[in-house]
Amino acid sequence: MSLPDRTGLSRREYLRAVVAVGGASALGACLAEDGETEDAVPGGTDDPESLPSRQHAWNDALSTDDDGNVQLPEHHVLVALSLVDDGEPTDEARETVETSLRTLERAYEWSNEGLVFTVGYTPAYFERIGSPTAETVELPEPTALTVREDPEPDDFDALLHLASDHAEVVLRAEEALFGEVEEVNGVAVETDLSTVFERLDDRRRTGFIGPGLPAEHTDTSGVPEEIPEDAPFFMGFRSGFRANQATEDRATITEGPFAGGTTQHVSSMDLQLETWFKQDSHRQRVSKMFSPEHVDEDLVGDIGEKLSTSSGVTDERIEATEEDARTRGVVGHAQKAARAREDGQPLLLRRDFNTVDGDRPGVHFLSLQREIEEFVRVRNAMTGADLAGNGVGGVQNNGILQYIFVNRRGNYLLPPRPLRALPSGDPA
Amino acid sequence: MMNRRRFFYCAGSVAALTTAAGCLGDDDSGDGPDADDETRTTAENETDERRVAPDLPEIEDPPDAVYVPTHREAMQMLEPVEAGAYALAPMLSYPHPFWLVDGRETERVDPDGSPAVHLMFTLWDADTGLVLPVESGAQIRVERDGQEVGSPRSPWAMISQEMGFHFGDNVPLDEDGTYTVEVTLPPIGVRKTGALEGRFAETETATFEFTYDEDFRRAVIGGIEYLDEDLWGERGALEPMEHGQGGGGDEGDDHEHDDSNAHDEGDGEDTGHEGEDGHDADGHEEGGGNGQHEDHGDGHVPYSSLPPAEDYPETLLGDPETGDATLVTTLLESDTRLTDGSHPYLLVSPRTPYNRVPLADMAISATIGRDGEELATVDLEQTLDDEYDLHYGAELVDVQPETGDTVTLTVESPPQVSRHRGYETAFLEMPPVEVEVDMEVPE
Numbered sequence: 074m075s076l077p078d079r080t081g082l083s084r085r086e087y088l089r090a091v092v093a094v095g096g097a098s099a100l101g102a103c104l105a106e107d108g109e110t111e112d113a114v115p116g117g118t119d120d121p122e123s124l125p126s127r128q129h130a131w132n133d134a135l136s137t138d139d140d141g142n143v144q145l146p147e148h149h150v151l152v153a154l155s156l157v158d159d160g161e162p163t164d165e166a167r168e169t170v171e172t173s174l175r176t177l178e179r180a181y182e183w184s185n186e187g188l189v190f191t192v193g194y195t196p197a198y199f200e201r202i203g204s205p206t207a208e209t210v211e212l213p214e215p216t217a218l219t220v221r222e223d224p225e226p227d228d229f230d231a232l233l234h235l236a237s238d239h240a241e242v243v244l245r246a247e248e249a250l251f252g253e254v255e256e257v258n259g260v261a262v263e264t265d266l267s268t269v270f271e272r273l274d275d276r277r278r279t280g281f282i283g284p285g286l287p288a289e290h291t292d293t294s295g296v297p298e299e300i301p302e303d304a305p306f307f308m309g310f311r312s313g314f315r316a317n318q319a320t321e322d323r324a325t326i327t328e329g330p331f332a333g334g335t336t337q338h339v340s341s342m343d344l345q346l347e348t349w350f351k352q353d354s355h356r357q358r359v360s361k362m363f364s365p366e367h368v369d370e371d372l373v374g375d376i377g378e379k380l381s382t383s384s385g386v387t388d389e390r391i392e393a394t395e396e397d398a399r400t401r402g403v404v405g406h407a408q409k410a411a412r413a414r415e416d417g418q419p420l421l422l423r424r425d426f427n428t429v430d431g432d433r434p435g436v437h438f439l440s441l442q443r444e445i446e447e448f449v450r451v452r453n454a455m456t457g458a459d460l461a462g463n464g465v466g467g468v469q470n471n472g473i474l475q476y477i478f479v480n481r482r483g484n485y486l487l488p489p490r491p492l493r494a495l496p497s498g499d500p501a
Numbered sequence: 502m503m504n505r506r507r508f509f510y511c512a513g514s515v516a517a518l519t520t521a522a523g524c525l526g527d528d529d530s531g532d533g534p535d536a537d538d539e540t541r542t543t544a545e546n547e548t549d550e551r552r553v554a555p556d557l558p559e560i561e562d563p564p565d566a567v568y569v570p571t572h573r574e575a576m577q578m579l580e581p582v583e584a585g586a587y588a589l590a591p592m593l594s595y596p597h598p599f600w601l602v603d604g605r606e607t608e609r610v611d612p613d614g615s616p617a618v619h620l621m622f623t624l625w626d627a628d629t630g631l632v633l634p635v636e637s638g639a640q641i642r643v644e645r646d647g648q649e650v651g652s653p654r655s656p657w658a659m660i661s662q663e664m665g666f667h668f669g670d671n672v673p674l675d676e677d678g679t680y681t682v683e684v685t686l687p688p689i690g691v692r693k694t695g696a697l698e699g700r701f702a703e704t705e706t707a708t709f710e711f712t713y714d715e716d717f718r719r720a721v722i723g724g725i726e727y728l729d730e731d732l733w734g735e736r737g738a739l740e741p742m743e744h745g746q747g748g749g750g751d752e753g754d755d756h757e758h759d760d761s762n763a764h765d766e767g768d769g770e771d772t773g774h775e776g777e778d779g780h781d782a783d784g785h786e787e788g789g790g791n792g793q794h795e796d797h798g799d800g801h802v803p804y805s806s807l808p809p810a811e812d813y814p815e816t817l818l819g820d821p822e823t824g825d826a827t828l829v830t831t832l833l834e835s836d837t838r839l840t841d842g843s844h845p846y847l848l849v850s851p852r853t854p855y856n857r858v859p860l861a862d863m864a865i866s867a868t869i870g871r872d873g874e875e876l877a878t879v880d881l882e883q884t885l886d887d888e889y890d891l892h893y894g895a896e897l898v899d900v901q902p903e904t905g906d907t908v909t910l911t912v913e914s915p916p917q918v919s920r921h922r923g924y925e926t927a928f929l930e931m932p933p934v935e936v937e938v939d940m941e942v943p944e
């Protein structure tokens with residue numbers, strides 16, 4: 074990919090486009106655009122013990138919105154990694170990985186202003202190193218989860234998720250990990266991953282999230298002008314309210330050698346925004362995204378500004394999902410998905426973000442949960458096959474199914490930080 | 502290479518406002534129809550290269566019922582394609598307004614003036630020729646020169662007077678050229694019975710191609726057939742289109758049923774309540790009683806038309822109307838194959854007036870009453886059967902209906918299928934209707 078043409082793009086658009094390209098030239102372009110940021114990025118720590126032992130412990134390190142909901146960093150990169158050597162990883166390789174990752178932690182504050190990241194491993198990885206997780210954690214191969222999809226599996230070995238409010242930081246961190254730069258935020262890069270991992274460029278994924286960012290992409294084919302100016306997500310509504318997310322505790326593995334870790338599901342999907350914004354009305358969008366009651370009671374506002382720390386889906390509405398299908402002819406996504414709560418608590422910690430990878434609108438839906446099986450359960454609730462034919466269609470008026478088209482799925486184990494470097498499947 | 506043979510449907514059964522020249526497929530298509538200038542107030546510039554859609558006249562204040570639109574839609578028929586258990590017939594027209602259904606309200610969708618087609622397909626069972634009138638998440642992907650054009654989409658389940666139940670959407674294109682459409686058909690999830698049980702369980706993919714160019718635009722825009730203005734907005738419906746087989750389109754203009762669009766309300770429903778002859782069920786078992794079964798086969802495109810009320814066997818309880826739909830209601834005895842054999846089966850078959858197009862994605866419940874008391878209320882389940890086609894049914898487990906019982910049918914939500922013009926004001930407000938059980942159901 075080549076660098077985007079700067080003309081006609083806002084600063085933010087340009088930076089986003091540069092992140093999508095990646096590599097040293099992108100980093101250069103980014104610095105040229107944003108030269109002063111480098112100094113402004115807060116540095117990290119030399120004391121690894123001061124960092125949380127959960128890789129996914131981001132919430133306390135991130136900013137919050139005016140209502141107190143955790144805000145994900147603006148820029149995201151998912152770097153797909155393939156092991157250079159087969160077989161059980163050597164201590165040296167583990168050392169290399171750990172040192173490389175610590176370089177980033179020394180360079181950047183663990184925050185949205187600096188950098189947060191995770192590294193996760195696929196079932197294919199444990200297979201390749203000949204060390205199954207059968208005894209320690211349930212980590213199934215990714216499969217199709219609905220009848221409407223035929224996803225490519227993430228069958229490479231590992232995935233690095235880098236996130237920061239600064240485009241330059243995610244780019245430089247990635248370059249540093251592969252020895253393409255000598256210094257990262259004032260810290261010398263002495264060790265890098267390139268002897269252990271190869272980057273799979275055609276599997277590299279990028280994205281962004283934040284109020285106003287989607288509306289900056291109306292030049293992209295399939296992104297209509299009608300996207301609300303301030304919407305943080307392509308589909309036009311706020312998401313990720315505190316009450317509708319699993320807590321990090323709830324998403325964390327509690328037993329066995331991987332206690333303190335979590336599982337991650339990543340699905341990548343295309344979005345049909347033309348239909349959503351040019352054909353459906355706002356009231357339809359609200360009823361399909363939240364619930365028909367949200368329309369009656371005018372709970373949402375344009376983009377969800379009337380909601381604060383909850384989607385406003387009450388226990389009563391969750392309970393009434395079937396009835397809404399039959400008597401209202403429509404059910405909401407949030408209402409349907411919430412049917413899978415356990416003891417009233419959501420099971421998924423969603424960290425999904427928008428993308429224009431492939432020059433079309435999509436979502437990289439990244440979700441953390443204690444077990445992959447929980448994701449599957451919630452996804453089934455969201456599919457609502459039980460509702461189809463009972464007042465709503467297979468996809469039509471059945472939440473947001475009509476607008477999403479899944480292309481890839483991947484399952485990962487995110488080990489706790491002490492085990493994050495090339496874990497075996499059964500670390501004693 | 503896909504099948505590129507084109508044939509245009511054109512005149513049907515309305516007075517031939519258009520001659521073969523408007524039916525196109527041939528080159529002087531651009532002349533367009535000139536028979537009825539008065540009604541074509543704004544649709545003038547036939548030669549304007551940019552014109553992607555016609556300016557269609559509006560009907561002020563249409564009735565809250567099925568009504569005759571201003572015109573018949575012209576379209577290009579592509580060769581039907583088979584894919585596993587399915588066959589589908591793609592059809593293309595100019596982008597035009599249609600109506601989404603949101604509960605009991607509609608949302609009008611207007612084309613935005615950029616290059617686009619109204620892309621449709623009728624989907625049927627390749628074995629039986631039965632149109633499959635349910636929405637189960639079909640997807641389309643459009644490509645040009647190997648590049649995907651726009652994002653994938655799940656086209657709307659729609660009903661139109663001419664095409665019956667079909668899938669369709671206004672699909673934006675970019676330039677003139679040849680486009681490839683890939684249709685993915687996931688398994689059909691609704692309850693399936695009879696010869697359909699266990700079928701449509703695989704995902705299948707069908708592909709077709711079309712050319713978008715000035716010839717196409719002229720043909721479909723110029724091929725519009727305007728009706729006599731007196732008929733606009735009258736209660737009635739266009740007759741189902743007759744799909745030509747072979748080249749120039751068989752216009753069927755040799756039979757002008759002038760009354761086609763003037764079925765008086767009710768006179769299409771001449772079935773009466775003579776339920777007594779309901780026992781000829783066997784005669785229908787091979788689908789012989791169902792018109793749409795007969796005309797599948799080479800190049801034919803079946804139309805989603807349900808059997809008339811009198812063809813429903815067993816105890817026909819009635820065919821009440823609500824919201825301009827007819828709810829053919831029958832009770833099948835406990836030995837019906839539609840249940841496990843120990844309870845009777847209540848079957849409700851809602852359809853449009855005139856053309857008997859099935860109404861999908863409704864929710865209907867039935868309350869059985871006796872001597873003014875409610876005995877039981879059951880939710881009916883949307884079901885697809887090879888003999889009875891799309892219907893809503895329930896096994897009556899808790900109650901044994903007797904002569905004199907009432908069955909109140911409550912439409913909890915009206916058909917959530919999108920509408921072409923002439924259907925958008927009907928089947929929305931659908932108050933409950935009552936039928937009476939007038940035949941003893943044996944133990």
Ligand code: HEM
Nearest residue numbers: 308311312313314317384407410411419421436451452455
């Ligand atoms: C384009 C894709 C999606 C969009 C735009 C979207 C949007 C939303 C929105 C607006 C809410 C309610 C507000 C909130 O987050 O607090 C919500 C809730 C939720 N969504 Fe999604 N979502 C998408 C895909 C998914 C997927 C693929 C899943 C996976 C199963 C999912 C699972 C959930 C869950 C579990 C909730 C919370 C339910 C609860 O309150 O218990 N969503 N989503």
